[in-house]
Amino acid sequence: MLMFYGGTFDPVHNGHLAIARCAAQELQVPVRLMPAADPPHRALPGADARQRAHMLELAAADEPDLIVDLRELQRAARRPGVPSWTTDTLRDIRAEFGLSRPVALLMGADSLLGLTTWHEWEHLLGLAHIVVAERPGSVLDGTLPPLLAAHLRDAWAPSIRALSSAAGRVWRLHQPLHAESATAVRELIASGGQWRSLVPAKVADYIQTEGLYGCHASS
Secondary structure (H helix, E strand, O other): OEEEEEEOOOOOOHHHHHHHHHHHHHHOOOEEEEEOOOOOOOOOOOOOHHHHHHHHHHHHOOOOOEEEOOHHHHHHHHOOOOOOOHHHHHHHHHHHHOOOOOEEEEEEHHHHHOHHHOOOHHHHHHHOEEEEEEOOOOHHHOOOOHHHHHHHOOOEOOOHHHHHOOOOOEEEEEOOOOOOOHHHHHHHHHHOOOOHHHOOHHHHHHHHHHOHHHOOOOO
16 A cells, blocks of 8 residues: 655644554555645645755654655646645556555545545545544544535445555544644744644754744744
8 A cells, every 4th residue: 555644744743743653553554745835725834845845854764664755846846836736646646556556645634524625525535545543532523514424424444454445445543642733833933932842853953943933043
């Protein structure tokens, strides 16, 4: 199986890494961390693509199960101004690796709940499995939005073995509780709060050296 974990990673933090490590261990495959180009459905990231990619490379350097995959940034460089859609990325992956190989898209529960706002969201399960990382007391245990619930009704995987097919299933990945969010990290940096423990040490050093997110040398 090929597993991709996309996001802006602005910045990559310990919560991101916990999800990726958990998925790699449970599914016994490397996780490809895939930084997004400027996403069409949310505000621009606080660090540019080069900086976000470099922070990911620093975070993954000592993680044998994590691989940085720059395909979305490379496509954006070839096609400046063209939105970076996840479905286009998955089609590129299928063109490279074929239609029969299992492919999974790793995301958080909040992303899954917002899936119906994504471009061509109805086609995602035709291109990949979804592995959704959730925490204790997950929102997935409640009532899903009706449109999403109907779309996923027959997709929930009863076991990991169901992911041996090419695409079409959703697997619930129970992962350790981490309170970090990229928004909270950025706010702590900007306010001069205690933020360094929330990101890998090499990433913290880079943020400080580059002065990202309003960081000052004394932070």
